[in-house]
Amino acid sequence: MFALVLLSASAFATQQAAPVAIAIHGGAGTLKAADLTDDLKAAYLSKMTDALRTGHDILRSGGASVDAVVATVEVLEQSPLFNAGIGAVMTFEGKHELDASLMSGADLQAGAVSGVTTVGSPIRLAHTVMLQSPHVMLAGPGAEGFARSIGMPAVDNTSFTTPRRAEQLQRVKERINARISARTDLEQRVPPHKWGTVGAVALDRDGNLAAATSTGGMTAKRWGRVGDSPIIGAGTFADNRSCAVSATGHGEYFIRFNVAADICARVRYRQATIGEAAQQVLFDELLPVGGTGGVIVINPRGDIVMPFNTPGMYRGAIDTDGNLQLGIFKQSEEQ
Secondary structure (H helix, E strand, O other): OOOOOOOOHHHHHHHHOOOOEEEEEEEEEOOOHHHOOHHHHHHHHHHHHHHHHHHHHHHHOOOOHHHHHHHHHHHHHOOOOOOOOOOOOOOOOOOOOEEEEEEEOOOOOEEEEEEEOOEOOHHHHHHHHHHHOOOOEEEHHHHHHHHHHOOOOEOOHHHHOOHHHHHHHHHHHHHHHHOOOHHHHHHHOOOHHHOOOEEEEEEOOOOOEEEEEEEOOOOOOOOOOOOOOOOEOOOEEEEOOOEEEEEEEOHHHHHHOOHHHHHHHHHHHHOOOHHHHHHHHHHHHHHHHOOOEEEEEEOOOOOEEOOEOOOEEEEEEEOOOOOEEEEEEOHHHOO
């Protein structure tokens, strides 16, 4: 005699479902706990939770990792708290030039846009570049022309402006104009705590990885400056054979050291763990030459690391067990 146990279809599917996971960042830099009021800290944590839940819901329902990271980053682009979309920093001329990129780990397809000024969601446009164009990166007026050709409506550049960013630009310009050395101007025009790029990485039920990054760049940037965020391999990379990475920090260093791709290469070819690879790149390669920032990394098992070599990084994750984790400062300093 034996007992027959019957499982409902939904219970069986739940037991058999492959794991999903997602992580986000909202910028790394010289963040100080004293600069964050309780209300402001709560606002950051709430918005990061909203973004994570948005992407995780897509993954949990069987959606693709690419769709999850795009939707997640869009939530952050629509918040004035972060340097992406609404709330993006301003150029020296008082405008907004936005960058974004996306990569699929399943087939290494990618899309990116740079220097767009009238696109409401740069990450959505980068996704469309990947899906509907034969190219990887479109820039400036060409990218905006492509956006119009696919029916994406134009928005006024001033729609991204917030009082905080306008005041920030004024303060930085005053410091720039007070300097004599062009080299000092270039290196110090942005206070180190002003990095605010946003990004997401995810693993879906099919075992596919994806990464997405979006930014407004550097305050008071000039001459069409482009950082690492729209550059595949520097600020964004995803490969099912290794990991998915989204980066935030001083873009010039992340470009020179090909940070996102280097982390994944160390995982793939050296069999390093994602923690080891990220630590090596951030602390052994970047930091000795002055490169500061952080990364979020996920591997095909859904393991997540979120290291940074700055005092703080806005970050969060929902792991394969559904546990939510949020942080701003180093773990020992979190309250």
